Amino acid sequence: MELFWKTHMRFQVIKAVCVLFLVVLLGQEGVESRNVKTVTTSFEYSGINCRAHSVSFTDFGGVGDGKTSNTKAFQSAISRLSEYASDGGAQLYVPAGKWLTGSFSLISHFTLYLHKDAVLLASQDMSEWPVIKPLPSYGRGRDAAAGRYTSLIFGTNLTDVIVTGDNGTIDGQGAFWWQQFHRKKLKYTRPYLIELMFSDNIQISDLTLLNSPSWNVHPVYSSNIIVKGITILAPVTSPNTDGINPDSCTNTRIEDCYIVSGDDCVAVKSGWDEYGIAFGMPTKQLAIRRLTCISPFSATIALGSEMSGGIQDVRAEDITAIHTESGVRIKTAVGRGGYVKDIFVKRMTLHTMKWVFWMTGNYGSHADTHYDPNALPEISGINYRDVVADNVTMAARLEGISNDPFTGICIANVTIGMAAKAKKQPWTCTDIAGMTSGVTPSPCTLLPDQGVEKITACDFPQEGLPIDNLELKKCTYSLKLF
Incomplete structure (x- = not known):
């Protein structure tokens, strides 16, 4: 019995020591775990495709202090995520912070997602902007004849790419570039904020773009x-800060955008003079919906002037412009070649405009001196209806090309309220042909009024565009951030 009790007591002591050791160990681990802050963040968005893998930019050494360059971190992260392209794709989540970066390139089957308090700050170190060749349909850079700086977010030969967020911000810090441009100090064309080339299935959504060096979305x-x-914002005096420029693109949908800029809010393009003619890639099947524009020195929607590859089947509706130079502007010239045809615009509301409608065939601005003077553009099938405008200086300035008139112009159900100091002659028309119905003030004689019985003229095609059949998916993610 005595031996039993000694053995029992020894066992209890060992047990107590083990329990004490375990408590101390767990306590230490508890202290250590409290020093590690784990945050779970969830977010969702609509996308053309959802991704099987999602990681945070901080996992790749990103530093969001607004001072540290993250160019190499973005390049490293995206290179690593390319491994998942054939395994459901990947998403790079950029959390709140100010992420200074130069140019970086995207990959296929990829999503870049910006938190609502995330700001990508464009670097002002020009060594972080690689120089690439001019676009083949332009033959030269637009600012300078040589090459061009790669855009901040760039990609080529990609498929299935999304750049989106919870209204996160991309700040181009453009004042640096504008000053260089005005001083004629740039050897190459300024970068854009987002440019994707030779790519298919693209989504750019729910972002704020500030102060781009030049064009915003290309x-x-x-x-x-x-x-x-x-949302695109830039000073109205900033040079060439076009909002959205679909260029030699097919099947595009632009909708629910708000743009304040120093140039055209939407500029539709397809190449420049002999280079665009040779490249021969038009912009077609384009829908523009629910656009709001402020641009005192440029157009709400511009077609051209670089349109040498052709522009066809553009449909714009529910457009609002405030204090903008013109509602719709067609810009072309002798030597452009190409065409602008089958254009349909309806339901525009315009406040304080210089011109409601503006077409010009003498825009000039050639890529070089080698353009063909016999390359005349075709402008035909231009349809505007259901437009209300007020405080307008001049209703329309419509100037075709001698021996190459702009034809098939149709304007219906349009009411234009002229400003107190409006031009005495509200319409100027040369080298054009077409008709009107229900237009106030009365148009020029080259656009004879067909009476209210023709007020249903100039309408949209009944069939939709293929891009309207694409329905976005609901993507939901949860990430642990350490």
Whole structure:
């Protein structure tokens, strides 16, 4: 019995020591775990495709202090995520912070997502902007004859790409570039904020773009594109800060965007003079919906002037412009070649405009001196209806090309309220042909009024565009951030 009790007591002591050791160990681990802050963040958005893998930019050494360059971190992260392209794709989440970066390139089957308090700050170190060749349909850079700086967010030969967020911000810090441009100090064309080339299935949505060095959004030589919910802001005196420029693109949808800029809010393009003619890639099947524009020195929607590859089947509706130079402007010239045809615009509301409608065939501004003077553009099938405007200086300035008139112009159900100091002659028309119905003030004689019985003229095509059949998916993610 005595031996039993000694053995029992020894066991209890060992047990107590083990329990004490375990408590101390767990306590230490508890202290250590309290020093590690784990945050779970969830977010959702609508996308052309959802991704099987999602990681945070901080996992790749990103520093959001607004001072540290993250160019290499973005390049490293995206390179690593390319491994998942064939395994459901990948998403890079950029959390709140100010992320200074130069140019970086995207990959296929990829989403870049910006938190609502995330700001991508464009670097002002020009060594972080690689120089690439001019676009083949332009033959030269637009600012300078040589090459061009790569855009901040760039990609080429991609498929299935999304740049989106919870209204996160991309700040181009453009004042640096504007000053260089005005001083004629740039050897190359300024970068854009987002440019995707030779790509298919693109979504750019729910972002705020500030102070771009030049154009903001430039899909080029691409197809099946959605640009949605974008806010673009730049000083109205900033040079060439176009909002959204679909360029030699097919099947594009631009909707629910708000743009204040120093140039055209939407500029539709397809190449410049002999280079655009040779490249031969038009912009077609373009829908523009629910656009709001402020641009005192430029157009709400511009077609051209670089349109040498052709522009066809553009449909714009529910457009609002305030204190903007013109509602719709067609810009072309002798030597452009190409065409602008089958254009349909309806339901425009315009406040304080210089011109409501403006077409010009003498825009000039050639790529070089080698353009063909016999390359005349075709402008035909231009349809405007259901337009209300007030405080307008001049209703329309419509100037075709001698021996190459602009034809098939149709304007119906339009009421234009002239400003107190409006031009005495509200319409100027040369080298054009077409008709009107229910237009006030009375148009020029080259656009004879067909009477109210023709007020249903100039209407949209009944069939939709293929891009309207693309429905966005609901993507939901949860990430643990350490």
